[in-house]
Amino acid sequence: MLDQYYMITNYDQLKALSDPFRVKILNMLIEGSYTGQQIAHSLEIPRAKIHYHLNELEKYGFIHVVHTEAKNGIIQKFYRSVAYSFRIADDLLPYAAEVGDYYRHSMLEVLNRARLRVISAPEEAFRTTIDDVTRRPRLMMQAEIRATEAQFVDWLVRFRKLVEELDQLPEPENPDEAKWYYFSGIGLQIDEPRFGTDREPAVEEPISEQEDHLTTLKEEEE
Structure with a gap:
């Protein structure tokens, strides 16, 4: 079960989330649990690069392993976000550039996730049978x-x-x-x-x- 929110309390954590690619991965892991290989396939990124960013996100407490599975003799780790949202502690707000980067990347990723929801929505969602727009x-x-x-x-x-x-x-x-x-x-x-x-x-x-x-x-x- 994810916490409602997680507080970012130190500069190293904030710096880690100033990377837009990590924000993208984190948003995926808010929606569900995935292995590094699954994320790499979804984002069409080399698995080694994905694992580097997963290690950084886990290192700073943003994600954790929720379960493992054995496949062909290899243990696969499924990662999940620790919370639905992330808040920045007040004493980090003076780091204006990093705070701004985090919020800008987060907003862009929210828009991207919304775009994917529209693309994958059923045809029923776009049918118009009611004259009243409201x-x-x-x-x-x-x-x-x-x-x-x-x-x-x-x-x-x-x-x-x-x-x-x-x-x-x-x-x-x-x-x-x-x-x-x-x-x-x-x-x-x-x-x-x-x-x-x-x-x-x-x-x-x-x-x-x-x-x-x-x-x-x-x-x-x-």
Whole structure:
């Protein structure tokens, strides 16, 4: 069983996760347990390179061996992340470059894992049988918001509480009707808007049956 989060408490740990390739491996091991050979095959990377990074991740406490199997006389180790998420201790925040690298690589990998989920999703996930966009069982949204940092952080607090409700949904009365859904989110400061700011804010304006546009908010549906 994975811990909910793991605290990064020293500089060597932080430095180890400033490598984008290790972040990629770690995200794979959050989703499941794999051997070095399986990871090498999935990422199309030489096994020796994978084992080097696995050793580094294990050395700094980010992953561990959850079980072993004997195959053709060789003991295979299955690695798994120790936690679902990783947080940086406050006393490491002054290392701005390394902290920034870690979060940038982590966000990029979250986007990459989401891309893979979309690619592997069943055809049913993309069928459109409901005219009302707001009642379709999927979400595709981008947003640009002009706000103070305090305003954005306050909104994120409320958003996280809303997302927590997903973990508290009651068990369906008919388990056969239940399906698995995936949700991903990224939010951060940007340098400039890309959608344009030539319209009045905070006015919801339907553009078509496929798309709603809230001046700086863009929600896309097929």
